[in-house]
Amino acid sequence: MINSSRLLFQANSSFQRNLLVLSELFSKTIYTTRNSRLPYGELIDTRKPSSKYFCQCRNFHLSSNLYKKKKTREERKQKRDLSLPESNYKKKRVIQIWIGMTVRDLAESLGMSIDDLQELMTFVPNTEIYNKPSSKIDNFATLQLIIKQLDCRWMLAPKNIKDRVRDDEKLSKDAVRQPPPDPKCLVPRWPVVTVMGHVDHGKTTLLDKLRNTNVVQKEFGGITQHIGAFLVTVNDKKITFLDTPGHAAFSAMRMRGASVTDVVVLVVAADDGVMEQTDESIRMAREADVPIVVAINKIDKPQADIVASFNFGVLTGTKRMLLQRGLELEEAGGDVQVVPISALRATNLDQLIDAILTQAEVMQLRADPTGRCEGVIIESRNDPKKGKMATVLVQRGRLRVGCVVVAGVAWARVRTMSDGGGGATPATPVEVSGWRGNVVPSAGDIVLEVASEKKAKEVVEWREAQNLLEKAEKDAEEINKKYEEHQMTHRVKMQERRNAGYRTYRRTGLREKAPDMSSTDPQLTIIIKGDVDGSVEAIIDVLMTYKSDLSKLDVAHFDVGQVSPYDVTLAEPFNVLDEAKALAEEKNVRIHSFNVIYRLIDDIKTEINKVLPPIDVEEVLGEARVQQQFIITENRKKVPVAGCLCYSGELRKSALFKIVRNGTTIYDGKLESMRHMKDEVGKIKTNVDCGLRFADASVIVEAGDVIMCYQKVKQPQTTDWDPGF
Secondary structure, eight states: OOOOOSOOOOOOTTSOOOOOOOOTTSOOOOOOTTOOOOOTTOOOOSSOTTSSSOOOOOOOOOOTTSOOOOOOHHHHHHHHHHHSOOOSTTTSOEEEEOTTOBHHHHHHHHTSOHHHHHHHHTTSTTOTTOOSTTOBOOOHHHHHHHHHHTTOEEEEOGGGHHHHSOGGGSSOOOOOOOOOOOGGGOEEOOOEEEEEESTTSSHHHHHHHHHTOOOTTTSGGGSOOSOEEEEEEETTEEEEEEEOOOSGGGHHHHHHHHHTOSEEEEEEETTTOSOHHHHHHHHHHHHTTOOEEEEEEOTTSTTOOOSOOEETTEEOOHHHHHHHTTOOBGGGTSSBEEEEOBTTTTBTHHHHHHHHHHHHHHHTOEEOOSSSOEEEEEEEEEETTTEEEEEEEEEESOBOTTOEEEETTEEEEEEEETTOSSOBOTTOEEEEEEEESSSOOOTTOEEEEESOHHHHHHHHHHHHHHHHHHHHHHHHHHHHHHHHHHHHHHHHHHHHHHHTTOOTTOOOSSOOOOOOOOOOSOEEEEEEEESBHHHHHHHHHHHTTOOOSSOEEEEEEEEEOOOOTTTSOOOBTTBOOHHHHHHHHHTTOOOOOOSSHHHHHHHHHHHHHHHSOOEEEEEEEEEEEEEEEEEEEETTEEEEEEEEEEEEEOEETTSEEEEEETTEEEEEEOEEEEEETTEEOSEEOTTOEEEEEESOTTOOOOTTOEEEEEEEEEEOOOOOOOOOO
16 A cells, blocks of 8 residues: 655656556555555556556546536625625614604714714704704704714614613603592582584584574584584583584594583484484494483474384384484383474473483582693684684683693693683683694693693603604504515515526526606695694595595695695685785695585595596497498409498498497407498498498408497596595
C-alpha cells in the first residue's frame, strides 16, 4: 500500500504506459499480482499481464472544465447575494412613532434627552413651535425629517402608544358619573314622557294641545325631524315631554328618546292601526324596559276602528293588533293602559294625563337635586347668532348659569339657559349656550359637571387622545385584515399558476403593461350639512343604505353648521350665505337646501341619475315576415335576397336589422340593398312587399323568419337605490 498526492511517473517512449495517479482524494491502496508493495516511482505495464507488477488502473480527470455539478437554488441565491453590495438600510435603527406624539415621547423613543432633541430640531425647518416637552408634533413630515437627521428608520406603531405613556399619564383623566346617591337625599320628581309612534299619527298635534302651541305648522312637510323637549304643567303637576320623529329615517332618535324616558306614550291612529314604526317603538320601549301607555288617536274620523272588526275576513281592530304585538292591555287583564283620544279636538286628553300621572306614581320616581349636575344631550344645533346650542335633560343635581360641563369632546361654561336663570332640577329640559370646542356635542352624550375650565379642557383632550388611539387601532386591524385577505388571494392565484405549469422566473415574451388603476366609474360626491346633529345623523343613516353597482356615492363631509366661503359646505339648511353662493357658482359647486328629508333623498337620487352614463336601447321601427328566398346574380355573383312583407311599422334602409327564427336571433347587422319591385328605396311601409339583401351574403333565410328593423337610441339610466321610503 502506498500513499501519494503528486504525479510521480513519466511515460517511456519504448512502450505505451498508463500513468497511475495516486491521490488521497481517490485511491490510496493498490493491489498487485504478487501481493507485494509497489516500489516508489515504479512504472506499471497494464497491457501485459505477465509484467512484474500487474494491476487494473483508472484514469482520473482533474480538470474542472470536464465536469461541473449543477448548483441548487439555495447555492445560486447565496452566490447572487454575495455578488451584490451589502445594503445599509436594514442595519439602520428603527424608531417607533405614532400620531399625536409629543416632544417628550419622541425623546424617549429616540433614547436621548429632551435638550439634545431640541438642539437636533434646530436643524429641521418649521420646528420652532415645538419648544415645550408637552408640545404635540402634529406634522408627520416633521417627524420623518427629525428621524432622518439621525440616519434612522421610522415605523408607525399605534399599539405601542400605551406602553410609552409616562406613569403619571396612565391614570384616566376622564370625568365619570358620581356614585349612587344616599337614599336620604332623594326627593320626588316629575316624569319624563316620550311620545312615540308612526309618522303622521298625530304625536306633534297631541303635544300642541298639551302646551297650547302649534308646532305642526313650524315643522316642514308636517313631520317632526328633531327631538322636541319641553315642560308642561297640567293641574299643578309637571310632566316633561319628548317628541320623537316617527319617520323611518329617524330610528336613532327614537331609540335615544326611549333610553332617557320614564314612560312611553305610544300614539296609534285609529284609522291606520299598528304600522311599521309603531312596531319599532314597541320594541325599543321593551329593550329600554320602559312602561307603555297607549293613546289611540283620531277617534273622530269615520274610518276609526278601535275595537275588532272584519275587513275582507281579517280581524283589523286597533286593540286586537296591539294584543297581537304582545301588549297586555288592561281590558285583557294586563297593566298597559289604553286611552282613546282625538288630539285635533282635544278629546279625552285629561284621561291621558291621569293615566301618565298614575303610571308615574306607581313607579315612585325620585332623584338627587344636590351635588354636581349630570344629564344627557337631547339635541344640538349651531345657531348663527347664539353659536353652539344644546338641549340638556338634567338627571341629577342642579344646572345653573356659570357651571362648567363636558359632553363628549365638547365643553361649556353655561352662558344662558332657557329656564330663566333659576337653575334646572332633575327631569327638566333646558337649552344651553356657551359650548366650546371644534364640534357641537352629539345627541346622546352624557353631560357631567366638572370643577373648572382647566379640568374640562383636560377631560376633552384626554377623550380626543383616546378617540385617536381607538381609531388608530381600528385602522391597524382593518389594514391587517385586508393584508391577510390579499395574501390569501395571492396564495390561491399562485397555486393556480403552479397547477397550470407556470414556475417562477420562467416568464417568456414581453412583460404585460400594468393596468391603469384610475377609476372611471360614475361617482357623486356630496357634503351634508344640517341644522341639528340629529337631522344629520338621520340623513347619514339613510345614505348608509346605498348599495348600487351603477355608481358610487361618496359622502365627503357631514356636520352641523352654516355655509361659509371657507369650504362652501357648512350650511344651515334654511339659510345659505350670499358669499358662499357666489363662491359655489365660481367653483361649479351646487348648493341644494331642503326642509324635509324626503325631498333631500329624492334630489340625491336625481343627481345620481345625472352622473350615470346613458345606455343604448333598441327602438323597434318595424317588422316584416320572410315569404321566400330567391337568388339573384350581381356582378357575376349569386347572392341571396329575402322576399318579405312588412306587417308592422316601417323598414328603413339606414337602420339595423335582426333575423329572428323560432325566438333565436341568427343575424344582427346592416342591409346592403332594399328594393321594391326593381327600384332601390330607402323606406318600406306597412303591407308593402320588398326584397332585402343583407351585408353578410352568407345569411340564409327561411320562409316564416321575422325581420326586425330597429335603431339604437340613448336612454338615461335611473339608480336602483331604494332608501326604504
